[in-house]
Amino acid sequence: MRGQELVKVVDLYKYFPIHTGLLAGLRSRDGPSVKAVDGITFSIRQGEIFGIVGESGCGKTTTGRTIIRLLEPTKGKVYFEDVELTALNKDELKKYRREMQIIFQDPFESLNPKMTIYDLVVEPLDIHGIGQSDSEKRKLVSTALEEVQLAPPEEFLFRYPHELSGGQRQRVAIARALILKPKFVVADEPVSMLDVSIRTEVLNLMLDLKTKLGLTYLFITHDLAIAKYMSNDIGVMYLGKIVEYGDVSEVLDDPDHPYTQALMYAVPVPDVRIKPGVIPITGETPQPINIPKGCRFNPRCPYAFERCFKEEPQLFQVQPGHGAACFLYEEFHSGRLERGKMPMD
Amino acid sequence: MPPILEVRDLTMYYTTMKGYIKAVEDVNFTLEKGEALGLAGESGCGKTSVALTLLKLLPYNAKIQSGEVLLDGKNILTLSDDEIRKTVRWKRISMVPQAAMNALNPVFKISEQIVEAITSHEQVSEREARDKALELLKKVGIDPSRADHYPHEFSGGMKQRAMIAMALACNPEIIIADEPTTALDVIVQAQVLRVMKKLQKDLGLSMILISHDLSVIAQTCDKSIIMYAGNLAEDASNWELFTHPLHPYALGLIGAFPSAKGERKRLESIKGSPPNLLDPPPGCRFHPRCPYAKEVCKIEVPSLIETHKAHHVSCHMVNSHPKYV
Numbered sequence: 001m002r003g004q005e006l007v008k009v010v011d012l013y014k015y016f017p018i019h020t021g022l023l024a025g026l027r028s029r030d031g032p033s034v035k036a037v038d039g040i041t042f043s044i045r046q047g048e049i050f051g052i053v054g055e056s057g058c059g060k061t062t063t064g065r066t067i068i069r070l071l072e073p074t075k076g077k078v079y080f081e082d083v084e085l086t087a088l089n090k091d092e093l094k095k096y097r098r099e100m101q102i103i104f105q106d107p108f109e110s111l112n113p114k115m116t117i118y119d120l121v122v123e124p125l126d127i128h129g130i131g132q133s134d135s136e137k138r139k140l141v142s143t144a145l146e147e148v149q150l151a152p153p154e155e156f157l158f159r160y161p162h163e164l165s166g167g168q169r170q171r172v173a174i175a176r177a178l179i180l181k182p183k184f185v186v187a188d189e190p191v192s193m194l195d196v197s198i199r200t201e202v203l204n205l206m207l208d209l210k211t212k213l214g215l216t217y218l219f220i221t222h223d224l225a226i227a228k229y230m231s232n233d234i235g236v237m238y239l240g241k242i243v244e245y246g247d248v249s250e251v252l253d254d255p256d257h258p259y260t261q262a263l264m265y266a267v268p269v270p271d272v273r274i275k276p277g278v279i280p281i282t283g284e285t286p287q288p289i290n291i292p293k294g295c296r297f298n299p300r301c302p303y304a305f306e307r308c309f310k311e312e313p314q315l316f317q318v319q320p321g322h323g324a325a326c327f328l329y330e331e332f333h334s335g336r337l338e339r340g341k342m343p344m345d
Numbered sequence: 346m347p348p349i350l351e352v353r354d355l356t357m358y359y360t361t362m363k364g365y366i367k368a369v370e371d372v373n374f375t376l377e378k379g380e381a382l383g384l385a386g387e388s389g390c391g392k393t394s395v396a397l398t399l400l401k402l403l404p405y406n407a408k409i410q411s412g413e414v415l416l417d418g419k420n421i422l423t424l425s426d427d428e429i430r431k432t433v434r435w436k437r438i439s440m441v442p443q444a445a446m447n448a449l450n451p452v453f454k455i456s457e458q459i460v461e462a463i464t465s466h467e468q469v470s471e472r473e474a475r476d477k478a479l480e481l482l483k484k485v486g487i488d489p490s491r492a493d494h495y496p497h498e499f500s501g502g503m504k505q506r507a508m509i510a511m512a513l514a515c516n517p518e519i520i521i522a523d524e525p526t527t528a529l530d531v532i533v534q535a536q537v538l539r540v541m542k543k544l545q546k547d548l549g550l551s552m553i554l555i556s557h558d559l560s561v562i563a564q565t566c567d568k569s570i571i572m573y574a575g576n577l578a579e580d581a582s583n584w585e586l587f588t589h590p591l592h593p594y595a596l597g598l599i600g601a602f603p604s605a606k607g608e609r610k611r612l613e614s615i616k617g618s619p620p621n622l623l624d625p626p627p628g629c630r631f632h633p634r635c636p637y638a639k640e641v642c643k644i645e646v647p648s649l650i651e652t653h654k655a656h657h658v659s660c661h662m663v664n665s666h667p668k669y670v
Contacts, residue, residue, distance in 0.1 A: 055530035055531065056530055165618050195619075196557065196559070196598060196601055196602060197387060197597065197618075198614070198618060199614075200601040200602075200603075200613070201614035203603075204612070204614060222530070222531075224531065224605035225560070225605040227605075228603065228604075228605050228609060229609065249609070252605060253606070262532055263532065264606070266531045266532045266535035266536075267535075267606075268560035268561050268564045269560050269563065269564070269605060269606050269607075270559040270563045270599060270602045271560075271587060271604060271606075272564075272584050272587040272588065276539075276564045279535050282536075284501075284530075284532075284533055
């Protein structure tokens with residue numbers, strides 16, 4: 001039995017306007033903008049991990065931050081336990097901030113170097129006015145540190161971030177996020193700065209904490225192998241849009257969208273028995289300012305046909321719970337395309 | 346045929362205020378002609394230090410304590426800086442540095458930078474050098490019409506390929522690529538690796554590929570070396586290394602590495618973290634983290650033993666740890 005939907009994202013947009021000049025800015029509000037998140041819809045079930053994968057600049061970090069309203073969305077709605085987060089005002093939102101926390105990418109920069117580990121971990125309690133006495137707070141901090149396996153906590157409480165290794169620092173960041181007992185955690189590339197052996201330890205810790213505390217994660221990563229290791233469902237992002245979603249094994253073992261297929265051809269695996277494939281696509285991802293007309297993948301897609309240059313494909317459900325934003329499947333399922341025959345033939 | 350490059354008992358320390366950082370200790374390996382050798386390990390394990398030693402490009406506080414680097418049988422560590430610059434660097438061994446994308450000078454055109462590399466090492470006219478530069482760019486898959494663009498007009502993958510073209514400028518026999526694809530996205534990474542592999546085959550180059558990413562090494566190299574805390578842990582053909590790793594660290598590292606393909610299983614991490622090289626543990630440097638460590642590992646430094654043909658491991662327990670008994 002799968003859990004209820006905890007977080008629901010509906011048609012979310014986040015554009016960053018580019019200010020070309022004062023006059024141009026005054027004259028029109030619709031100047032050029034970076035379309036970081038360009039209409040995405042998905043939901044995360046209670047107790048599961050939803051992975052977002054994509055290459056740099058595809059909008060995965062912006063998605064994570066917009067969902068918990070660290071960035072204000074341009075358009076669209078986010079629901080958290082049926083409450084519309086995007087409609088709340090600041091005071092109302094603060095109540096929900098406790099339930100939604102974020103772990104940032106770089107533990108070397110996300111922790112204030114002038115604060116001790118105790119100060120860092122107690123800060124969220126102070127902000128939310130939790131804990132009556134110092135001894136109570138101290139106890140909460142110690143428990144949080146123990147939970148992330150920084151034990152014994154007394155050894156870490158009054159040290160500074162620079163005295164800790166990368167893996168230990170990221171544990172402090174996790175303790176900081178978990179001390180408020182959130183239900184939902186956005187993890188933005190939490191291990192990309194860590195070495196292999198330490199990376200696995202942090203990933204396993206996050207998995208164990210998920211089970212122990214009943215957490216739900218949005219796990220953002222550029223690394224397909226890590227996405228596969230961590231996620232239940234994933235969404236593959238390309239230029240601000242989710243182009244394929246579904247169960248992680250289904251999507252990665254049997255990708256439907258030509259972009260996901262290319263990723264899987266290109267991804268190296270630590271196994272000499274698997275020979276690297278030939279990548280069917282060329283070129284590099286365009287800038288999210290000038291998104292190609294029609295399907296945004298069309299300049300690189302080996303299968304692109306007429307329709308792909310005119311219309312924008314929506315997510316099409318290829319199998320239950322597994323969809324791809326590609327006209328090929330729509331054409332095929334509507335009988336306009338014969339099996340094994342590509343439209344450009 | 347003798348190997349093109351042979352490294353013997355190489356030991357190199359960095360001098361600091363706090364003492365010696367024992368960055369490379371007793372490293373031995375060989376590189377055959379036309380071979381792609383992977384050098385893997387975590388940050389700080391000494392892989393870049395080894396590469397820099399091969400070219401004597403070390404910073405001022407580095408001191409080569411002992412060892413030989415034999416290029417076609419001749420020790421290049423005894424050459425003066427001037428001789429190395431004139432006869433070895435670029436012409437025989439060239440390097441694609443780490444973060445190569447930032448290695449290009451932003452105020453010069455790509456073509457000018459490659460031409461400069463050629464004219465400062467070879468007696469050719471500007472014109473010939475330019476022709477050569479264009480030809481090199483074509484080889485790495487960059488249209489020669491882009492040659493007169495500036496680095497900021499190139500994408501990350503193109504900059505990286507331009508750096509590879511530059512490394513080929515003086516027809517070297519050996520290319521050392523230090524984390525050549527680390528900052529690149531997966532599709533671009535695959536494109537760059539394919540270009541490198543193709544050039545290596547076409548030109549009969551020998552290549553040393555340094556990477557922390559075992560999957561890149563597994564799919565690009567013929568044989569690989571795993572380093573830990575300045576020591577060589579294991580040295581074997583890729584097939585042997587990835588199907589039958591012997592050193593507990595290699596075993597742990599491969600076991601900790603997730604794969605995007607195949608079954609999902611829980612990965613086992615290696616407990617603890619790498620030692621401080623100012624004061625590395627006595628005996629085997631891996632013993633504090635090693636699940637198979639015995640008394641002897643804490644006292645004696647293991648020597649590199651050949652278990653089968655061309656498979657070298659430095660571990661006291663190699664013949665007794667449970668995985669292989």
